[in-house]
Amino acid sequence: MQNSPGSDVRTLQEIPGQSAAGPSPLIYGAMAFLSFIGLVDSIYLTVQHVTGQSVRCTIITGCSAVLSSPYATVAGQPLALIGAVAYFTVFSCAVLAAFGYKIAGKILAVIVGLMFLTTLWLLYLQAFVIKQFCQFCLVSAAVTILLTILVFIGWRRRSR
Amino acid sequence: MRRFLPFIIIIVALLAALGGFLYFKSRATSSTSGVSSTTMPTPAPTAQAGQPQISTPPVVSTNEPGATPPHAIGPASAPVTLEEFGDFQCPPCGFLHPELKKIANTYGPKVRIIFREFPLTPSHPHALTAARAAEAAGMQGKFWEMHGMIFENQRTWHSAFDARPVFEEYARAIGLNIDRYKRDVASPAVAERIFLDQKRAHALNVTGTPTVFINGKEVPFDSLPAERLGSLIDAELARIGR
Numbered sequence: 001m002q003n004s005p006g007s008d009v010r011t012l013q014e015i016p017g018q019s020a021a022g023p024s025p026l027i028y029g030a031m032a033f034l035s036f037i038g039l040v041d042s043i044y045l046t047v048q049h050v051t052g053q054s055v056r057c058t059i060i061t062g063c064s065a066v067l068s069s070p071y072a073t074v075a076g077q078p079l080a081l082i083g084a085v086a087y088f089t090v091f092s093c094a095v096l097a098a099f100g101y102k103i104a105g106k107i108l109a110v111i112v113g114l115m116f117l118t119t120l121w122l123l124y125l126q127a128f129v130i131k132q133f134c135q136f137c138l139v140s141a142a143v144t145i146l147l148t149i150l151v152f153i154g155w156r157r158r159s160r
Numbered sequence: 161m162r163r164f165l166p167f168i169i170i171i172v173a174l175l176a177a178l179g180g181f182l183y184f185k186s187r188a189t190s191s192t193s194g195v196s197s198t199t200m201p202t203p204a205p206t207a208q209a210g211q212p213q214i215s216t217p218p219v220v221s222t223n224e225p226g227a228t229p230p231h232a233i234g235p236a237s238a239p240v241t242l243e244e245f246g247d248f249q250c251p252p253c254g255f256l257h258p259e260l261k262k263i264a265n266t267y268g269p270k271v272r273i274i275f276r277e278f279p280l281t282p283s284h285p286h287a288l289t290a291a292r293a294a295e296a297a298g299m300q301g302k303f304w305e306m307h308g309m310i311f312e313n314q315r316t317w318h319s320a321f322d323a324r325p326v327f328e329e330y331a332r333a334i335g336l337n338i339d340r341y342k343r344d345v346a347s348p349a350v351a352e353r354i355f356l357d358q359k360r361a362h363a364l365n366v367t368g369t370p371t372v373f374i375n376g377k378e379v380p381f382d383s384l385p386a387e388r389l390g391s392l393i394d395a396e397l398a399r400i401g402r
Contacts, residue, residue: 039177047184067281088177092170099166 023105023154028098031108031150032091038143039087045080045136066134071125083140086115090147109155112147119144219376226276226360227353231303233264234272239400240375240393242271245278245361247369248290248310249318252384256370257311262386263393271393275307277357278369286323288354293327295353296344297336305334 045067066072072079090111096104119141126133230243244260246253264273277295279287290310297306309330310317317326324345331341344350364373372379374392383392 036173039173040180043177043180044184047181084177088174091173095166095169095173099162101166 023097023150023157025098027150027154027157028094028105031112031147032094032098034143034146034150035087035090035094038140038147039084039091041136041139041143042080042084042087046078046084049078049080066126066130066132066137071122071130086111087143090115105154109151112144112151115144116148220364220373220378221376222360222363224360224363225356227356230274230276231298231307232272232274233304235269236272238270238272240267240271240396241274241373242389242393243274243276243373245276245357245364245366245369245371247278247280247284247287248294248307249284249287249314250280250369251314252381253370254311254314256372256384257308259384259386259389263389266386266390267393270397275303276360277354278361278366278371279354279358280369286317286320289323290317290327291354292345292350293324293331295350296341296347297331297334298353299344299347299350300336300340302334302336306330306336309334 049067049072074082090108093104093108093111097108122137123141126137242260242263244253244256246256260273263271277291279291281288294303294306294310297303306327310327313326313330317323320326327345328338328341331338361371370381370384372384372389374389375396379389379392383389
């Protein structure tokens, strides 16, 4: 079955709560993809924490210092586990938003905003308090920053 | 169908995440036996005690040399080299410490014992601090003195909120220049030595502590008590003809 540009537009307009001026499903798809990468990264770090394994860090020397710092746990729970929950929530919201659930897009923007602020705080800790960087944490930071950029792009599209 | 598709995708992602968790976990636990257990293993009963046990595991090698020169007891010309990848906060490593002292006393110049840093963080929050303290002592030629102090008093500092003052006390006790020690603990040179040892560990596929190699062959975890290690070393000496 062929898919014409016209049929694409019609499909978009048929989705409940979705407007053509808002973020496109493509942006939400990219956000879902990015948050899944963040989810895998966080799960890996959580498992390392739970099983007491050494984290394989052969690129940057600071992983041990960062992951053994008091900032790696919050209320006795690995920060990576909290990150995994956040990434899964973002993934779910992005998928729902891509299918036209407007409220999911709003929740996603709020969560990504909070994650961005947390990321800035964690980058500050690595740079100025611990004075070491961990490659897995930098991957997570990059993912969150990209998610924030996509949220911003979506917001610009909506406000046009 | 389209109505349910997002929920199906989310459920599939959730299952994939759980599967990933179990996969990473099984890989982590199957690659290392006995890591982070609280006791040394009891030697496995064997009907062929004294028989060469070490001929089975293959010799592993890597181009990663680790920190150079390594911290070693025994001459470089010793026919048997025992290389330990250890974590100062790991209880089995603490139990291995007196076993290796027995080996050093029994075999003297026939065995060279090398200690490599492999701090298991974040599960052992003081492991890296301890490794830095030992390496800083090494900068003043007293690595083994600090190594002994840290392992022999592991229970004292294990649950301390901040282990650094404890290690400073040990530094004073073994007669280090304390100002230099404080500088060295945070120095890039010390961080680099730990990093190089970790790189060697990863290259040798070491994932837990204590991991011991005898002439490049990994020793099973249940063979780490001195009597078992002794029989492995004897077998290796016999194989070499020394």
